[in-house]
Amino acid sequence: xxxxxxxxxxxxxxxxxxxxxxxxxxxxxxxxxxxxxxxxxxxxxxxxxxxxxxxxxxxxxxxxxxxxxxxxxxxxxxxxxxxxxxxxxxxxxxxxxxxxxxxxxxxxxxxxxxxxxxxxxxxxxxxxxxxxxxxxxxxxxxxxxxxxxxxxxxxxxxxxxxxxxxxxxxx
Amino acid sequence: xxxxxxxxxxxxxxxxxxxxxxxxxxxxxxxxxxxxxxxxxxxxxxxxxxxxxxxxxxxxxxxxxxxxxxxxxxxxxxxxxxxxxxxxxxxxxxxxxxxxxxxxxxxxxxxxxxxxxxxxxxxxxxxxxxxxxxxxxxxxxxxxxxxxxxxxxxxxxxxxxxxxxxxxxxxxxxxxxxxxxxxxxxxxxxxxxxxxxxxxxxxxxxxxxxxxxxxxxxxxxxxxxxxxxxxxxxxxxxxxxxxxxxxxxxxxxxxxxxxxxxxxxxxxxxxxxxxxxxxxxxxxxxxxxxxxxxxxxxxxxxxxxxxxxxxxxxxxxxxxxxxxxxxxxxxxxxxxxxxxxxxxxxxxxxxx
Numbered sequence: 001x002x003x004x005x006x007x008x009x010x011x012x013x014x015x016x017x018x019x020x021x022x023x024x025x026x027x028x029x030x031x032x033x034x035x036x037x038x039x040x041x042x043x044x045x046x047x048x049x050x051x052x053x054x055x056x057x058x059x060x061x062x063x064x065x066x067x068x069x070x071x072x073x074x075x076x077x078x079x080x081x082x083x084x085x086x087x088x089x090x091x092x093x094x095x096x097x098x099x100x101x102x103x104x105x106x107x108x109x110x111x112x113x114x115x116x117x118x119x120x121x122x123x124x125x126x127x128x129x130x131x132x133x134x135x136x137x138x139x140x141x142x143x144x145x146x147x148x149x150x151x152x153x154x155x156x157x158x159x160x161x162x163x164x165x166x167x168x169x170x171x
Numbered sequence: 172x173x174x175x176x177x178x179x180x181x182x183x184x185x186x187x188x189x190x191x192x193x194x195x196x197x198x199x200x201x202x203x204x205x206x207x208x209x210x211x212x213x214x215x216x217x218x219x220x221x222x223x224x225x226x227x228x229x230x231x232x233x234x235x236x237x238x239x240x241x242x243x244x245x246x247x248x249x250x251x252x253x254x255x256x257x258x259x260x261x262x263x264x265x266x267x268x269x270x271x272x273x274x275x276x277x278x279x280x281x282x283x284x285x286x287x288x289x290x291x292x293x294x295x296x297x298x299x300x301x302x303x304x305x306x307x308x309x310x311x312x313x314x315x316x317x318x319x320x321x322x323x324x325x326x327x328x329x330x331x332x333x334x335x336x337x338x339x340x341x342x343x344x345x346x347x348x349x350x351x352x353x354x355x356x357x358x359x360x361x362x363x364x365x366x367x368x369x370x371x372x373x374x375x376x377x378x379x380x381x382x383x384x385x386x387x388x389x390x391x392x393x394x395x396x397x398x399x400x401x402x403x404x405x406x407x408x409x410x411x412x413x414x415x416x417x418x419x420x421x422x423x424x425x426x427x428x429x430x431x432x433x434x435x436x437x438x439x440x441x442x443x444x445x446x447x448x449x450x451x452x453x454x455x456x457x458x459x460x461x462x463x464x465x466x467x468x469x470x471x472x473x474x475x476x477x478x479x480x481x482x483x484x485x486x487x488x489x490x491x492x493x494x495x496x497x498x499x500x501x502x503x504x505x506x507x508x509x510x511x512x513x514x515x516x517x518x519x520x521x522x523x
Binding site: 011013015017018019020021022023024025026027028055056057058059060061062063064 | 190191192193194195196199202213214227229230231237239240241242243244245285286287288291292295299300303304
């Protein structure tokens, strides 16, 4: 055999493992409500912050969040980014907007899409509302909400974002 | 050198499937128990936190970060993690205390192994060129090891069955055990082969659960005013990843770690050994130089329930509890990692 062969610099070793993932008891309560078109946060018994989506604990206090709080589907833009490059396997065509949104009555933001908007006019403090899929398509998933779209309400000042009651921005 | 005291320990019940419970939800109750044992509120009341877990178990990248949600890390805490059994988090915490960077440490380990096929998942810890691509699972490797021992006359199937029988009977007194029962070696031998020469009972079950411990300086333990035991020795050694270069019928690394930890410096009343397969308990007992005077795995060991990434910590905790209760004066806890007992940690715990 010849010693002149090309050196082996890499091998392909495909890895595939199967898991039966469970969200957790707290997140499962949230998902059961999302299935019905209702956004629920969970309140920390110590610091009273409301988390959505809840993970089962208040990360700040390290205690279970057991009290359910029904939230509105109106929210405020806390931060956002305009995505201009396509992402492999993502079917959404750029440019589009990913935003950190704080639902009225919640203290922590979640990530969702914004659409039906002028990208250049999207701003921190902007008021938005959920655009839901038709009810028959609802599942245990946040993409029951297709996206959030701007609504005709005055902007929320930065220091008030994440501090609105469930009743919303009464200005 | 600063003496290290164990002041609290708690383990959740080992269950085959924790169901809807996620990792954070598994961790919070055990943390709450150890806080209560020393009378503190949360992780803010210790100087350092170290956890042990493995993201491959739940199949989610950076899953260990989510575990921090159980701590109450606002304002920020000093926190670290080992992608290993939490027994190694004890080791890191001891170093932290001995360096004078902390007087107390909270340690926790957790594993929800039920979502995946654990023996297959663990094949991915093997070397990535020759063994991992072949998907050699942990049970097959353990069966090879047991076969070598049988062929070389280093044990018999009855010896292995006796380990299982003692584990199941001891586990009757362990409320956290997943498998317990009054079964004899004959009962075990009557079972059919699973992966020859292993019967199902020779293999630890797949379990979900968590455990937690608090260690500190002796001064801090006295300040908290709680009963404590002392960690008087700890050492860990690892062997090559190349299984063909190891003598699988012996555990050289355990013997070296035992020497380093000073196991032979006194009598050993109790030993909790992390032996996921029955024949491995025999290898370990020999490497540690244990004799008839030692009660081995009075909890039932991990054949009665194996919390991946927490079982090693639990071995230390089991010995601690027996010393504090007055049942033992001096004990040895062992933790293992890797295939066929590749990496071993030995801890000596003594009455204060």
